[in-house]
Amino acid sequence: MSFKSIAITLLATAAPLASAIGAAVVKNSCPFPVYLSAVGATASPVQTLPPAGGSFSEAPFFVDPKTGGRTIKITREADGLFTGKPQLNFAYTLDGANVWYDLSNVFGDAFAGYKIVEKSVDAGCGVIVWPAGANPGGPQVKVCGSGSDVVLELCAP
Structure with missing residues (x-):
């Protein structure tokens, strides 16, 4: 087998592995726009999600080399991430x-x-539900296989 054949075979088998990582998704079902930024060691520019259907996806899940994790910070005001507004x-x-x-x-x-729901698309994984938009108490950390998207729906039905 030639080097070229081996390289093509390796690339073909690696491609499905790279695409097997899920995404962090935010879906805005609210009747108002929301503003977000993905933050780790650095912050992405603020993005606006329009009302009733705007969405954001950080795909695939991102490993921040300095912080390890990522936080998608969401506010209801355009400058809210920089002015201490609720997020x-x-x-x-x-x-x-x-x-x-x-x-x-x-x-x-x-x-x-407003109801907030965060869950994996894998129905076997944990779901976080805040019926009135505030932490109802109890553990809020969940874990799931990294191959499935985790979706946060704002103003969920």
Whole structure:
């Protein structure tokens, strides 16, 4: 077998492995826009998700070389991430074959009165539900296989 054949075979088998990593997804089902930035050692530019269907995806899950994990910070105000406004934090850490994910509020409850659901597309994994937009208490950290997307839905039905 030639070197070229071996290289092509290796690339062909590696491609499915690279695509087997899931994504962190935010879906805005709220009647208002939301603003977010993906943060680790550095922060992405603030993005606006339009109301009733805007979405964001960090794909595949990202391993930050300095912090290890990532946090997608979400506010209801365009400058909220820089002015101390209430924010919802969707944090995740890719750990080999697993992804750990959780939710937390900082500086108040940005989505008070609105249902928030964070879950893997793998139905066998843990679900975080905040019926009124605030932490209802209890453990909020979940873990699932890294091959499935984790979706945070704001203002979930």
